[in-house]
Structure formats: structure tokens, C-alpha cells
Amino acid sequence: MKIAxxxxxxxxxxxxxxxxxxxxxxxxxxxxxxxxxxxxxxIFPGVGEAGSAMRMLRSTGLDKLIPDLKQPVLGICLGMQLMCKSSEEGNTTGLGIFDAEVKKFNADLKVPQIGWNTITELRGKLFENVSAEEYVYLVHSFYVPECSDEIARTNYGVDYSTALNRDNFYGVQFHPEKSSKTGEQILKNFLNL
Structure with a gap:
């Protein structure tokens, strides 16, 4: 299997x-x-700031390529956020794959959210053999409000979509590569799609 x-x-x-x-x-x-x-x-990763990340994608033409991909694509953290329509971070226009707008956490919350939190309301093949209330590792100041593409949810002062799916596109706000056995299982499920 070829993985990029x-x-x-x-x-x-x-x-x-x-x-x-x-x-x-x-x-x-x-x-x-x-x-x-x-x-x-x-796999479409990302750690950083939305505006500068989108500029990098545009400068290489990847902003046109990614939405046209036909194989399973997994956006991680900022990668997932860039797959949305827009982000309040840097007032950024995203790739428009997911019908969602990324918002900044409320000012009274400690941001970024750093550390372990639970995922609930799990749906779909990405979460096979994963139980609700499992812990995953997150680092982010912006979030995707609950939306129609949601396949998992987390609460940090507000319920938000921590995983998304539309057609062949998947996104997770958490870092599966840092989320121990749970993250390993989710990554394995993606590779087995």
C-alpha cells in the first residue's frame, strides 16, 4: 500500500x-x-497557524489538488481545520471539503486546550474497535462547532466536532500519533478503509 x-x-x-x-x-x-x-x-497533517498554512498550500497548488483526491484522506489537527470552509484564525478561507466554520474557543477557557480529553458519539469505520469515552491527545485553540459531518464529539467548555467525515475525506482534531493505543487503532482503521 502506498501512503503519502x-x-x-x-x-x-x-x-x-x-x-x-x-x-x-x-x-x-x-x-x-x-x-x-x-x-x-x-494523510494531511498540520501544526501551526491557519493563514500561513493555507498560503503554503496555495503556493504549491496543493489547495487545488487535495479537494479533488478520490482515495481516503485523513486530515489531522490543523489539517482537518483547513479542510473546512473557513477559520477565524487569520480570517482564513479553507478548502471547503467539510461544511463547517472553525471558531476560536471562548476567552474564558484556557487555550490552547493541551492534553487528554474524551471522544464520544462515535460513528463510522474510523472508530471500529474504539469505545466511547476513550482518551485522545489534543493541542488546539480553535475548534469545529457541531456540524452535519460530525462522527465524534468532545467537550471543552462547549461540545464540538472532534472528528469529521464526508465521502472519502476524514478529519480528526486530536493527534492519533500521540494518542496511545486508541490513536493507533484509529490510524489502523483509516489505513484499512
Missing amino acids: IIDYGAGNIQSIKFAVQRLGFEAVLSSNAEEIQNADKV
Whole structure:
């Protein structure tokens, strides 16, 4: 199986590559359109700021490529947020894959949310063999409000969509590569789609 991790300069790609290796697969880090299109699975990571990340995607043409991909695609953290219509972070226009607008957590909450939190309301193949109330690892100041593409939910002062799915596109706000056995199972489920 060919697995491509989109490399556009937005952090955490090595830890994702190592997590895939621990599951017995090899992944390539790539910004090459042909290599990404020919992969069986695509992982779209991200740690950083939405506006500058979108500028990097536009400068390489990846902003046009990603929404047209036909294979399973998994957006992680900022990757998932960039797959939404827009983000309040930097007043950024996203890729428009998910029908959602990313919001900033309320000022009275400690942000970023850093650490372990539970996922509930699990739906779909991404969460096979994962129990509700399992803990996952999160680091973020912006969130996706509950929406029609939601397949998992978390509460941090507000209920929000912590995982999304539309057609062949999946997104998780948490970091599966840092979420112990639960994250490993979710990553394995994605690779088995």
C-alpha cells in the first residue's frame, strides 16, 4: 500500500510517519502532486497557524489538488481545520471539503486546550474497535462547532466536532500519533478503509 503524508512545511509529519511505521507500513513525505494522487491513502497533517498554512498550500497548488483526491484522506489537527470552509484564525478561507466554520474557543477557557480529553458519539469505520469515552491527545485553540459531518464529539467548555467525515475525506482534531493505543487503532482503521 502506498501512503503519502502531505509535506507542506506544517509540523508533526515525522511523528505521523513513525506511527504509520509502528503499524507495519511505510509512508512517503511528499508535496509532489503525482505522488500524492497515486497514493492509496493520504494523510494531511498540520501544526501551526491557519493563514500561513493555507498560503503554503496555495503556493504549491496543493489547495487545488487535495479537494479533488478520490482515495481516503485523513486530515489531522490543523489539517482537518483547513479542510473546512473557513477559520477565524487569520480570517482564513479553507478548502471547503467539510461544511463547517472553525471558531476560536471562548476567552474564558484556557487555550490552547493541551492534553487528554474524551471522544464520544462515535460513528463510522474510523472508530471500529474504539469505545466511547476513550482518551485522545489534543493541542488546539480553535475548534469545529457541531456540524452535519460530525462522527465524534468532545467537550471543552462547549461540545464540538472532534472528528469529521464526508465521502472519502476524514478529519480528526486530536493527534492519533500521540494518542496511545486508541490513536493507533484509529490510524489502523483509516489505513484499512
